Amino acid sequence: MVEIFWDRSGEEAIQQLSTSTSGLSLEEADIRLKEYGPNSMGSRTKMPGIVLFLAQFKSPVTILLVAASCLSIILGDLSDAAIILFIIFISSGLGYWQERGAANAINELLKMVQLKCLLLRNGTATEQPVERLVPGDIVILSAGDIIPGDCLLLESNSLFIDEATFTGETYPVEKMPCILPANTPLAGRTNALFMGSYVISGKATALIVKTGRQTELGKISGSLRLKKPETDFEKGIRHFGYLLMEITLVLVFCIFAINILLHKPALDSFLFSLALAVGLTPQLLPAIVSVNLAVGARAMARKRVIVKRLSAIENFGSMNILCSDKTGTITQGKVVVKDALDLAGNHSPKTLRLGWLNASFQQGFQNPLDQAICNNWQGSLAGICVEAEIPYDFIRKRLTIQVADKEDHYAITKGALQCVIDICNRVETADGQIVALADQLDVVLEKYEALSKEGLRVLGVAYKPMKPGTLVSRQEETDMIFIGFITLYDPPKDGIVETIGQLRDAGVQLKLITGDNALVAESLARQIGIAAPVVLTGAQLRSLSDRALLQQVSHTDIFAALEPNQKERIIVFLKRAGHVVGFLGDGINDAPALHAADVGISVDTAVDVARQAADIVLLDHDLNTLLTGVIEGRKTFANTMKYIFMATSANFGNMFSMAGASLFLGFLPLLPKQLLITNLLTDFPEMAIAYDRVDAAALRKPLHWDLGFIKRFMIVFGLLSSVFDYLTFFVLLYLLDMNEAQFQTGWFVESVISAALIVLVVRTRRSFLKNLPGKALSLATGLLVLLVPFIPFLPFAGLLGFTRLSAPVYGWLLLVIVAYILSAEMVKHLFYRKKVPFLHRPSSA
Numbered sequence: 092m093v094e095i096f097w098d099r100s101g102e103e104a105i106q107q108l109s110t111s112t113s114g115l116s117l118e119e120a121d122i123r124l125k126e127y128g129p130n131s132m133g134s135r136t137k138m139p140g141i142v143l144f145l146a147q148f149k150s151p152v153t154i155l156l157v158a159a160s161c162l163s164i165i166l167g168d169l170s171d172a173a174i175i176l177f178i179i180f181i182s183s184g185l186g187y188w189q190e191r192g193a194a195n196a197i198n199e200l201l202k203m204v205q206l207k208c209l210l211l212r213n214g215t216a217t218e219q220p221v222e223r224l225v226p227g228d229i230v231i232l233s234a235g236d237i238i239p240g241d242c243l244l245l246e247s248n249s250l251f252i253d254e255a256t257f258t259g260e261t262y263p264v265e266k267m268p269c270i271l272p273a274n275t276p277l278a279g280r281t282n283a284l285f286m287g288s289y290v291i292s293g294k295a296t297a298l299i300v301k302t303g304r305q306t307e308l309g310k311i312s313g314s315l316r317l318k319k320p321e322t323d324f325e326k327g328i329r330h331f332g333y334l335l336m337e338i339t340l341v342l343v344f345c346i347f348a349i350n351i352l353l354h355k356p357a358l359d360s361f362l363f364s365l366a367l368a369v370g371l372t373p374q375l376l377p378a379i380v381s382v383n384l385a386v387g388a389r390a391m392a393r394k395r396v397i398v399k400r401l402s403a404i405e406n407f408g409s410m411n412i413l414c415s416d417k418t419g420t421i422t423q424g425k426v427v428v429k430d431a432l433d434l435a436g437n438h439s440p441k442t443l444r445l446g447w448l449n450a451s452f453q454q455g456f457q458n459p460l461d462q463a464i465c466n467n468w469q470g471s472l473a474g475i476c477v478e479a480e481i482p483y484d485f486i487r488k489r490l491t492i493q494v495a496d497k498e499d500h501y502a503i504t505k506g507a508l509q510c511v512i513d514i515c516n517r518v519e520t521a522d523g524q525i526v527a528l529a530d531q532l533d534v535v536l537e538k539y540e541a542l543s544k545e546g547l548r549v550l551g552v553a554y555k556p557m558k559p560g561t562l563v564s565r566q567e568e569t570d571m572i573f574i575g576f577i578t579l580y581d582p583p584k585d586g587i588v589e590t591i592g593q594l595r596d597a598g599v600q601l602k603l604i605t606g607d608n609a610l611v612a613e614s615l616a617r618q619i620g621i622a623a624p625v626v627l628t629g630a631q632l633r634s635l636s637d638r639a640l641l642q643q644v645s646h647t648d649i650f651a652a653l654e655p656n657q658k659e660r661i662i663v664f665l666k667r668a669g670h671v672v673g674f675l676g677d678g679i680n681d682a683p684a685l686h687a688a689d690v691g692i693s694v695d696t697a698v699d700v701a702r703q704a705a706d707i708v709l710l711d712h713d714l715n716t717l718l719t720g721v722i723e724g725r726k727t728f729a730n731t732m733k734y735i736f737m738a739t740s741a742n743f744g745n746m747f748s749m750a751g752a753s754l755f756l757g758f759l760p761l762l763p764k765q766l767l768i769t770n771l772l773t774d775f776p777e778m779a780i781a782y783d784r785v786d787a788a789a790l791r792k793p794l795h796w797d798l799g800f801i802k803r804f805m806i807v808f809g810l811l812s813s814v815f816d817y818l819t820f821f822v823l824l825y826l827l828d829m830n831e832a833q834f835q836t837g838w839f840v841e842s843v844i845s846a847a848l849i850v851l852v853v854r855t856r857r858s859f860l861k862n863l864p865g866k867a868l869s870l871a872t873g874l875l876v877l878l879v880p881f882i883p884f885l886p887f888a889g890l891l892g893f894t895r896l897s898a899p900v901y902g903w904l905l906l907v908i909v910a911y912i913l914s915a916e917m918v919k920h921l922f923y924r925k926k927v928p929f930l931h932r933p934s935s936a
């Protein structure tokens with residue numbers, strides 16, 4: 092790749108990269124793709140299967156267990172060590188299979204919303220995924236496009252680029268072809284475009300010089316790139332891991348010490364303690380989370396919601412604030428011109444014609460307002476030419492075009508009314524007279540306010556004659572003549588009131604964030620059922636301190652007349668106020684807010700920069716689609732939490748039982764290999780949790796991680812499990828007078844079956860008979876319950892230390908298991924009805 096390219100002409104760069112103005116051939120592009128690799132910031136290749144498999148062994152406890160097994164092989168205990176290693180291998184293979192399948196499913200979904208760019212191949216314009224771009228490609232850019240690589244400008248037309256990622260500069264930078272010194276700093280390279288910036292307005296043709304990690308963006312450290320903050324769920328998983336680590340270390344040390352004091356074999360005691368640590372740790376948690384997210388993503392895809400960032404699914408379910416623009420989401424998104432008016436409020440053909448010329452000739456971003464104006468007038472452009480353009484930007488909020496016909500040269504400005512008034516010093520009255528603006532300013536503003544109260548979007552139109560040979564510039568964009576208003580409207584969608592009501596019932600509050608003026612936004616809010624909307628304007632926002640905004644942001648319904656950078660500030664302060672915030676945006680200036688939100692949501696028709704910044708992409712620009720996605724997100728969250736509740740409570744109970752048993756048994760309650768296979772088998776049905784049904788009550792409100800609730804759940808149901816473990820000990824030792832092998836076999840059977848069946852109880856707050864599990868979970872649980880009693884009769888049972896049990900033993904174990912399940916059902920109802928004094932109703936599922 093060429094290192095410095097802004098110091099040469101386009102022709103020289105094209106020659107140096109062995110390409111042409113018609114682009115690369117398909118064959119050459121494929122060769123270069125193999126040479127340079129995909130045009131992305133991530134890894135050039137997918138993680139190899141062997142690496143993903145080895146990653147399953149990264150748990151320190153698992154590594155210790157493998158090391159201890161190797162030590163036992165050295166000491167001659169080959170069979171036990173081999174069995175333990177085999178069980179670990181099977182468990183890790185199961186995790187690998189689940190995570191691999193989840194990753195493949197998500198990769199397929201992401202292909203549906205991958206970014207594409209327009210480029211020349213063999214002289215023909217074609218759309219290609221951004222990842223397939225190579226040095227030497229010729230790309231065609233327009234407003235809203237992300238710059239797909241570092242490139243040299245060949246042609247440009249009123250091109251303005253947002254380079255804030257690199258320079259921190261708030262205002263767009265104008266770019267044009269030229270030759271610059273080699274030592275020009277990045278901020279001064281006006282003939283170069285850099286990957287990750289994006290087009291604000293204008294058009295361009297550019298030569299790709301660098302791709303992927305060789306770009307300026309690629310050279311930035313990963314920690315300095317736009318990295319999404321840790322989600323609430325990810326933070327909860329991390330804190331949950333710390334909790335397990337603390338409990339595991341304390342209990343394992345205590346149990347090991349007790350066994351040593353009781354003069355039990357040191358190596359067996361060490362292996363037993365490590366196996367207990369594995370048993371307490373939900374080994375399949377990463378795989379279960381991945382599978383839950385993948386299943387949720389596929390379910391959301393069927394509802395036309397594509398997930399780009401898996402961890403955002405949990406936040407989608409936790410979201411309690413949705414910030415959205417109104418156009419296309421609340422309204423039909425089909426802007427229609429209502430009228431063009433003079434100062435007196437009468438229809439004005441001249442105002443409409445000037446506005447139409449301005450909209451028709453502009454070369455920047457074609458927004459819906461310009462399209463509506465063009466569709467409303469079918470005039471002729473014959474004999475009229477464009478002499479200059481000052482493109483629209485989000486600071487000036489206006490667009491100026493200079494046109495000429497056979498006799499006249501004049502500049503026309505159209506845009507937000509106040510921004511147009513700011514550059515006028517005269518007005519043209521209804522009878523054609525030109526008078527001072529100061530004399531008619533009150534009339535203009537009163538008419539604007541009246542039109543806005545009707546819910547109309549109002550644009551101002553102004554013009555001024557230009558001398559031949561003089562071109563309008565930003566400095567010349569002054570002393571204009573205000574001529575009138577263009578009014579537009581975008582009616583609310585059918586059924587939007589009901590949809591917003593459903594969102595509200597689901598615990599999601601809608602807040603409108605718009606660049607429209609407060610009167611228009613307030614009128615729309617009343618139409619969609621917000622009776623007394625609280626409105627905060629961009630001007631008011633600027634005057635608020637951080638502390639004042641933090642107090643006010645939660646109670647505001649509409650943020651109107653905003654500047655682009657203010658959207659991000661609103662999102663940040665809503666998050667500081669404790670909300671989980673979603674932002675729905677599809678425009679060029681929505682990217683910072685999309686990135687700042689807990690859940691960035693866009694649509695597949697959005698500009699590239701918005702889709703790139705989003706976590707979730709809607710294939711329908713509709714709040715109903717979003718609402719179905721929220722419900723699927725809650726299902727995913729709830730099912731993930733089910734596994735955590737079940738695994739921690741059962742494992743904590745087993746650990747507590749093991750600790751107690753070690754005090755009065757003359758042998759280990761379970762051999763290390765038996766403990767590991769117990770853990771493996773109990774995880775088997777829980778892999779089907781992702782497909783389970785979810786209580787309707789859990790879907791009605793946002794779900795949040797509650798570590799305190801998990802602790803209480805673990806203690807209550809873990810201790811309940813231990814009570815029946817000790818009851819099992821009593822039956823096996825004192826009623827049935829079993830020896831070591833018989834005891835271990837009996838407790839193994841009881842432990843696995845009870846752990847499988849308790850899943851059916853604790854997975855729902857309702858009676859398990861009234862809320863039956865999904866087919867996958869029912870099938871997996873049934874198979875396990877049928878299989879386990881026969882394990883002692885299998886040929887390899889002796890290798891595992893098991894022995895055959897008689898029918899009366901199974902009868903006693905069945906009684907204990909039934910009593911345990913019925914007791915768990917009773918305790919569950921007390922737990923959730925606050926009849927247990929020290930418990931609280933959780934905020935999570």
